[in-house]
Amino acid sequence: MERLGFQEIKTINYYDHRDDICSKVYHNEILDAIVILDFNITEIDSSGVFSYREYTNLQNQFMKKYKFLYRFCNENFNRENLCKILDKTLEIPLVPTKNIGRTGVDASYLEHHFETVFFELYGEASYDLLSKEEQLVGFNGENIFADYVVEKLNEKVVIEENGESYHHPQKTGLSKYIKQIERQNALVYQSYKVFRFSTNEIEFKDRMVEEMKIYLGNREEFIPQRLLVQERKYKLYEHQNLTLNQLQEMRKDGIKSTVIVLPTGTGKSTIAEEDIKLFLQEKPEAKVLILVPTLALKNQWIKNLITTFSKNSVGDSIGQQIYVSTYSRIINRKNEFNPEDFKYIVIDEAHHSVAPGMAKILKYFNADFLLGMTATQERLDKKKLESIFSTTEVNLTLKEAIEKEICCPIRIFRLESNIDLSEVRFNGKDYISGDLEKKIVIASRNELIADTIDKYFGKDVDGLSTKQGIVFCVNVAHASMMAKLLNERGISAAAVSGKDSDSQKNIEKYLNGEIRFLTSCQLISEGWDAPKTSVIVMARPTMSKVIYYQQLGRGTRRAENKEALYLIDVVDNYSFSSIPWTANSLFKNPLYSPFGDVLTGVRSWNGEMIYLEHLLEKEMDLQEVNIETFESIYGDYISSEELARELFLSTDTITAWIKKGEIVPDYSTKLGRVSYYKFKPERVEEIRVLKNLKKRDETTILDDFWEFIEEGSYSLSYKIIFILALIKNLEKDGEADFEKVKADYISYYRKRLEDGLPVDKKSCPYTAEYLNSDKEITRNIIVNPFEKFERKRFIYYGKDLKNIGFSFYLWQKIDSDFIKKLKNKMLEDLESYYKDLGGAGDTSIFR
Known part of the structure; x- marks a missing residue:
C-alpha cells in the first residue's frame, strides 16, 4: 500500500x-x-x-x-x-x-x-x-x-x-x-x-x-428533482417554425443557451433536428453532441437522425459528426474529449441536467449553442438551470398546448369506487405502498376497473374497440391481476415491470399494435414514445403531482386517427389529509361530467363521443368536484416532529404544549388513533420567542449537556444513578442495553435496602416490592430520570430495540476524558446527595 x-x-x-x-x-x-x-x-x-x-x-x-x-x-x-x-x-x-x-x-x-x-x-x-x-x-x-x-x-x-x-x-x-x-x-x-x-x-x-x-446534510444542500416553475417573460409559441426562428434570433443576439419546455408530443425532437440542420449550414465542419438519459432514447434519436443526415455522420462512435450518447457514458468518459470538441449540444430530458454529474459535463464543454428540451416543468428550478442554460423559460404549459391543439384533448371519466382509503398512511412523498396494496389490490376494485374499460373500450364497442392504453398499477402483482382481468374480457393486455424479463417484448408488441393494453407499475413514466396511446387509467392513486403528470404525459401526443386521450381517474374514499391528484386537481377545474373536457368539464356529442353517448347510463349535468389536494395546500408546512427538532425539544414536549393550548398548530387531523399537527415554517422562531428558548443546535449540544449536569438539581437521586448505570454499560457506539442499565440501577437501591440505609428521601417509592416489579421500575425510569434527558435530546431510548444511548450529535463530541469527568461528577454528586441519608453506601457497582 x-x-x-x-x-x-x-x-x-x-x-x-x-x-x-x-x-x-x-x-x-x-x-x-x-x-x-x-x-x-x-x-x-x-x-x-x-x-x-x-x-x-x-x-x-x-x-x-x-x-x-x-x-x-x-x-x-x-x-x-x-x-x-x-x-x-x-x-x-x-x-x-x-x-x-x-x-x-x-x-x-x-x-x-x-x-x-x-x-x-x-x-x-x-x-x-x-x-x-x-x-x-x-x-x-x-x-x-x-x-x-x-x-x-x-x-x-x-x-x-x-x-x-x-x-x-x-x-x-x-x-x-x-x-x-x-x-x-x-x-x-x-x-x-x-x-x-x-x-x-x-x-x-x-x-x-x-x-x-x-451524513446527508441540510435540506438546503440538496438538489430537488421536482420543482414548480412560474411562467417567465420569454416564451416559445405554438408553431415549430416560429420556435426555429426564435432560436436563430437568439444566436444572432449572442444568447448561447436555452431550454425548450413543451409538453410531450409537441415536436421538440423535430425542432432540434431542423435547428441542427440550419446550424450546420452555417458551420458545416462543426460537431454536434446529443445527450439522452437512456439507451432506448439514444437508439430512437439515431434512428430518426439518419433519415435526415447521412448514415455515416450519425451514431454513437466518437468520430462521427453527430455523436449521440447517454448521460452515464459521457460522465464516465468526459476526459476523452476536448472542451472545444462540440459546437452544438442537445440535452434531451433537460430537467435531469441539474444533477451534479450532468451539470459538470455541460459546464465542461464550451459549445456555441446549448439546447435543452423537456416536458417536465415541475422539475425545473430557475437559478440552477440558469447557471447551465442562461434562459430557462416555461415555454408552453400542457393546458396551453391543449388549447392550441398541439396536444390532443383530454376527456375525463371519474370512476368512483367504494374503497375506503382514509386511513392509508403516507410518508410525505406518497402513500406507503404496503398500506396501499392491502386496500387497492382487491377483487371488487379490480373488477370494477376492468368492467369499465370493457364497457367503453371493449372489443364490442363501435368506433373505440381498437384504442390502446396503459393502466398504472400499485405493484407487480396488481399489474398482473389487471392484465389477467382484461384478457378474460377479450381485451389483449400484458403486464410490464422491471421484474419481468418479457416486459420489453410486450412493449414492442404494444408499439406494433399487437397488444391493446399495458398494465404497469411505474416502469413507463418518462421518456417513452407511444403516440397511439389513447386511454390512461390511473388505478394507483398518488399524492405526487410529478408522478401523476408524467404518467398522464404518456398519452398526450397527437397521432393519426386519435381524437382525444380518454383518462379514467379511479376515485376512492379519502380523508382530506390524504387526497390524491386527479385531472381536475391538475388543471384546477372543479367542473366535471363523464367524458367531459378536462379544461371545461363540458361534454360534447360529436366525433367519437357519439359512440359513448348510448353507453352512459344516465345524463349528468356539470357537477362540482374537489380539486384541492393535501400537497397543494400543506406541502410547505412542517410537522410537529420537525418543529421539535428545530427547537431541540422532544416531540412529546410539543404535543404537551398543543394539548395545553400553549401553542396552536396551523393544521391538525386525526388518522385512526394518531393525531398529526403541521405548522407554517415561520412559526419556528415565533414559538422559540414565545417559550423563551435558547438558540441551540448540534454545535452547542456538549456545552448544553454539561450545563444541565452542573445544575445539580436533584429532587431525588434518580438522575445520578441513571447516568452512572448508563456509563457502566456503554458500548462503542454510545448506546447501552436498557435491561443491563436497569439491572444496575435496581442493584444500587436494593443494596441500600440490604445494608439498612434509607433508599432515598421519604417521597421515593422504591420499596423492595416496587423494585421487584419489572413493569413499575421500567415505567419509573422512563418517566423520571430518562425523560429529563430525552426532553432536551441528550439521550434517547429505542423502545423496540431495548437500547438507550446518547444523542448521536452528543456522542460525536464525547471522548474518554469527558466520560471520566462525567462519571466523577456523578460520584461526587452522589456523595453530596446522600450526605445526610447515611452516606452514598456501596458504589462499587459503578466503580
Whole structure:
C-alpha cells in the first residue's frame, strides 16, 4: 500500500475481548482517498458475531470525511485493480449487461422506517429530494439498484438500508460479502458517497435522525428533482417554425443557451433536428453532441437522425459528426474529449441536467449553442438551470398546448369506487405502498376497473374497440391481476415491470399494435414514445403531482386517427389529509361530467363521443368536484416532529404544549388513533420567542449537556444513578442495553435496602416490592430520570430495540476524558446527595 502512496492510519477491532485486527485503514493524502482492507471478517468463532452497527457507523464516518472510500477483503484484494480504480481507467459498461430485475415499488419494513425518519427530518414536502430504487451500473455491467439516491450541490449520495441477515459479513459469507463491497466500490468510482444504515440504526429513530443529518446534510444542500416553475417573460409559441426562428434570433443576439419546455408530443425532437440542420449550414465542419438519459432514447434519436443526415455522420462512435450518447457514458468518459470538441449540444430530458454529474459535463464543454428540451416543468428550478442554460423559460404549459391543439384533448371519466382509503398512511412523498396494496389490490376494485374499460373500450364497442392504453398499477402483482382481468374480457393486455424479463417484448408488441393494453407499475413514466396511446387509467392513486403528470404525459401526443386521450381517474374514499391528484386537481377545474373536457368539464356529442353517448347510463349535468389536494395546500408546512427538532425539544414536549393550548398548530387531523399537527415554517422562531428558548443546535449540544449536569438539581437521586448505570454499560457506539442499565440501577437501591440505609428521601417509592416489579421500575425510569434527558435530546431510548444511548450529535463530541469527568461528577454528586441519608453506601457497582 505504501508503494501506492497510502499510509496506515488505523486498525479496527470489532471485538472488545479479542486481539484480532479485523480491518486496516489506509489513507492517500494526495487523492484524499481511504482504503479499508478486511482480514478474515466473515469468519465466526466462539466469540460470536460482532456489532454490525459499529461496522456501518465507522465506515460512514470515513465515507463522510474523505473524498473516496474503497473497501476490499484480503482474500480478493488485487493491487492492479486498485491502481485502475485510483487512475480512473476502469471501463464501466454503458448499460447493464446482466439484467437482474427489481420492482422498485413495494416498500419493505426497513424502507418504511427509513422514509418515516427522512420525511420527519426534512419535511413532508421533501419528496422531491429522494430518488428511490435508482438503477445504476456495476463494474461488470450488472444492475445496481440503489435503495435511495440524494443529489447534493457538490456530490451524489447513495443510501443503503442493510438488514443484518443479508449484509453482515459473518452472516452473508465471503463470496456474497465480496460482491457487496465490489458493488459499493463501483458506486464510489462513479463519484457516489455510499452510506449504510443497519436495522438497529434505522429502528432507533431519534438517533437515526441525527446520523442522517450529519451524513446527508441540510435540506438546503440538496438538489430537488421536482420543482414548480412560474411562467417567465420569454416564451416559445405554438408553431415549430416560429420556435426555429426564435432560436436563430437568439444566436444572432449572442444568447448561447436555452431550454425548450413543451409538453410531450409537441415536436421538440423535430425542432432540434431542423435547428441542427440550419446550424450546420452555417458551420458545416462543426460537431454536434446529443445527450439522452437512456439507451432506448439514444437508439430512437439515431434512428430518426439518419433519415435526415447521412448514415455515416450519425451514431454513437466518437468520430462521427453527430455523436449521440447517454448521460452515464459521457460522465464516465468526459476526459476523452476536448472542451472545444462540440459546437452544438442537445440535452434531451433537460430537467435531469441539474444533477451534479450532468451539470459538470455541460459546464465542461464550451459549445456555441446549448439546447435543452423537456416536458417536465415541475422539475425545473430557475437559478440552477440558469447557471447551465442562461434562459430557462416555461415555454408552453400542457393546458396551453391543449388549447392550441398541439396536444390532443383530454376527456375525463371519474370512476368512483367504494374503497375506503382514509386511513392509508403516507410518508410525505406518497402513500406507503404496503398500506396501499392491502386496500387497492382487491377483487371488487379490480373488477370494477376492468368492467369499465370493457364497457367503453371493449372489443364490442363501435368506433373505440381498437384504442390502446396503459393502466398504472400499485405493484407487480396488481399489474398482473389487471392484465389477467382484461384478457378474460377479450381485451389483449400484458403486464410490464422491471421484474419481468418479457416486459420489453410486450412493449414492442404494444408499439406494433399487437397488444391493446399495458398494465404497469411505474416502469413507463418518462421518456417513452407511444403516440397511439389513447386511454390512461390511473388505478394507483398518488399524492405526487410529478408522478401523476408524467404518467398522464404518456398519452398526450397527437397521432393519426386519435381524437382525444380518454383518462379514467379511479376515485376512492379519502380523508382530506390524504387526497390524491386527479385531472381536475391538475388543471384546477372543479367542473366535471363523464367524458367531459378536462379544461371545461363540458361534454360534447360529436366525433367519437357519439359512440359513448348510448353507453352512459344516465345524463349528468356539470357537477362540482374537489380539486384541492393535501400537497397543494400543506406541502410547505412542517410537522410537529420537525418543529421539535428545530427547537431541540422532544416531540412529546410539543404535543404537551398543543394539548395545553400553549401553542396552536396551523393544521391538525386525526388518522385512526394518531393525531398529526403541521405548522407554517415561520412559526419556528415565533414559538422559540414565545417559550423563551435558547438558540441551540448540534454545535452547542456538549456545552448544553454539561450545563444541565452542573445544575445539580436533584429532587431525588434518580438522575445520578441513571447516568452512572448508563456509563457502566456503554458500548462503542454510545448506546447501552436498557435491561443491563436497569439491572444496575435496581442493584444500587436494593443494596441500600440490604445494608439498612434509607433508599432515598421519604417521597421515593422504591420499596423492595416496587423494585421487584419489572413493569413499575421500567415505567419509573422512563418517566423520571430518562425523560429529563430525552426532553432536551441528550439521550434517547429505542423502545423496540431495548437500547438507550446518547444523542448521536452528543456522542460525536464525547471522548474518554469527558466520560471520566462525567462519571466523577456523578460520584461526587452522589456523595453530596446522600450526605445526610447515611452516606452514598456501596458504589462499587459503578466503580
